Amino acid sequence: MHSDPATVRKILTELGDTWAVVGLSSNQQRAAYGVAGVLQRYGKRVIPVHPKAESVHGEQGFPTLSAIPFEIDVVDVFVNSELAGPVADEAVTIGAKAVWFQLDVIDEAAYERTRAAGLAMVMDRCPAIEIPRLG
DSSP states (O other): OTTOHHHHHHHHHTSOSEEEEETOOSOTTSHHHHHHHHHHHTTOEEEEEOTTOOOBTTBOOBSSGGGOOSOOSEEEEOSOHHHHHHHHHHHHHHTOSEEEEOTTOOOHHHHHHHHHTTOEEEOSOOHHHHHHHTO
16 A cells, blocks of 8 residues: 555656655665665666765755755655654655655654645655666
8 A cells, every 4th residue: 555556656757856865875885875876877866865964976965855955856765764754744845746765664644644745655665676667
């Protein structure tokens, strides 16, 4: 229910190519770093969102979603489930079109709030796994 194939496809192919990756830093050992690289190879612009606001994969970082001075299409969330709800709420506030919670990031209440606000949402999935499957 939280990751039906139609929603996965819609987010990856229809809702826009500017992705904010919350939790993305320059630490190459972290999953976010590798996933962001895959997204870039598939034509997505990946904006790092991390308290350090580091540049990653050639893109300037920002400390929060609200600090980004341009439109974000999809917010990809690489934080613990306990912290993910406020990120989803901020995605709604900034006018994102979709929220994507990574593998093992689950917050049912945040999912319901985000969907009720009209955003597409996927939970407990990885876009780097899903995007090559689209063919």
